[in-house]
Amino acid sequence: MTSKAGLAALDFLCVGLNHETSPLEIRDALVMNEAEVERAIHVLRDRAGAEEAMILSTCNRTEVYARGASVSDLPLFVNDLLREIKGMDLGARGHRLYAYREPDSVRHLFHVACGLNSQVLGEPQIVGQVKDAITLAARSGGSGPVTERLLDAALRCAKRARTETGIGRGPVSSVYAGVSLASKVLGHLGDKRVLLVGSGEMAGLAMCHLMDSGVAQFTVAARNRERAEALAAPTGARVVTLEAIPVVLPGADIVVSATSAPEQVIAYETLRAAMKIRKNRPLLLLDLAVPRDIDPAAGRLPNVFLHDLDALAGIVAQSLEQRRAEVPRVEAIIEEEVLRFMRWHRSLELKPTVTAFRAQFERIAREELARHRGRFRPEDQPALEALAHGIVQKLLHRPTTRLNRAGEDGGTGIRRIDAVRELFGIEREEDPDEDRDPR
């Protein structure tokens, strides 16, 4: 196991693997269902002593987030956990898990939530997956004040990244690029009619994206009637054979063709006739097939917009390039949010320390007053108490002020808190709810 940070003082840790560190076969084998996630969280709590735990398991990553685990080597523990739950011994395969300690663990989660750690840079699905992970952690008793707060911060970070930068801008899949192009040509797609040629995965994906863009009227033309009807069922689309294309083509505003036919499915003459019938109203043709389904010569017809996979790949490449250019801006947002979260996290340690520190001085003052009470007249007692209180307040003023600022001073601040704890023998205890920032 490797560690990117020293793991001596375990507090908030992230241990896992992702598409950058593991091949698909391993990632696939480690994807956990809900029951497995619940079981893993129970193991982390019961056996590793984690106060809070969350597991993010998707096709691209399996990551364990744990707070306050009392095991000395959490990566080793997670390795055993994965072997127990998924039956895969990564150590035996010579595979390594990455491990991050805070603040790197926090930073890593924010990177994940913003889509910087995704296979498709800036993809938005990860936000939903992070939300699902915290919901599942809450249901399994794994969430607590810190993870809840952390997830809130991660989601806020992701939202900021998407609204303040262009990390989520532009289509990054060919099918989505095609749908974006349709919007660019035809404007609002709500009243447009779509002819889907083919009933395979690509056609299904195109239908999903088009439905998301508001399209409601579909016709499916395919050889395999059974598959076409299955594809058409959710939208109540009409199903026709490939031979009926010349009949239905004039009524369509968008044609998505994605068959595996070796020959052309829509000929130039068919399109020319269709354009005549539709009085040259604009027609968008997305040819997602290899080899191509639509005669490329059709692109010369007026008001016909014909785009094949190569053209759409151009849009995708451009979007990805633009997204890559936005990464530094997203990282700046992540750093701001990490700092903000770490300040809050430090304040959890800070407040009990300050309270205990002051209480200790006041207790000593009270004890000393009580010990020497007999040596003074009763009428002098209030003045003595005021004097003792005043001395304590004056002595504590500067240290308290400096301690209260420790949360803002990063590493120096933490060392200051640790020094006070050690010097005055203050035990670590937390009261997180009291310190939650108003949101």
Next chain:
Amino acid sequence: MAAYARAYAREGSEGDRLGPITLRVAVLFHMVYLSVRGVLEGHLPLASVYDFLSATGLSMAVVYLYVEAREGIRTTGIFVIPFIFLIQIVSSAYGGKAPPSSIALRPIWFELHTLTAVLGYSAFAVSAIYGILFLLLYRDIRANHFSHFFRRMPPLEALGQMNIRAAGGGLALLTLAIVLGVGWLKRAGAGSLTDPMVWLTIFVWCVFAFSLLAYHRFGWRGPRAIYVSLVGFTTLLLSRVAVDLFFHSFHSFR
């Protein structure tokens, strides 16, 4: 103009409200200026070619603001505002030196005729700009040329609609201008219906009327419909220049 340039340059943003607000303020000041001049001079300040240009710039800004508000698109402002700016610069630089036209601008019919004509010309100008943007975007999309221009332009259909709506507004105003002009001619007897500008304007009216008819009635879409409206606007511009330079017309500013 800088605010509109920024709205166009910034990826993923529809542009802030700085451009529209500044343009509205400028339009307001210009209207106040023209109103004060109108009150002081006792007629609409449209007596010279430079006054005419100034009013055209103002009404182009008004038409643009209307289209912008209606379509909710600010990224095309940078293609309209520079024309307005240029017109205003020319008008301001030379306006003071221009002698007033010989045309008596006092009768209200004539003033309204001129005003509606200016507004109509401006609407046609805005329509032509959107028509050209349509053609450029149409060419880019068909050539799979997905540049910054492609990303910053509204949908092709929206550009086509902006073109046709502005042309529709222009045609309505030009119709009104023709009616008012003919009415004024009959009352004042100051000109003739055989004036070249009258015939050229009627030709322009016919071209735009055909363009709108083709769009709404024959379902013409795309470059063909745009080219018709551009022919109309080019004729309008050339006729204006020709009347001033080559013909003896009571519409001339000479």
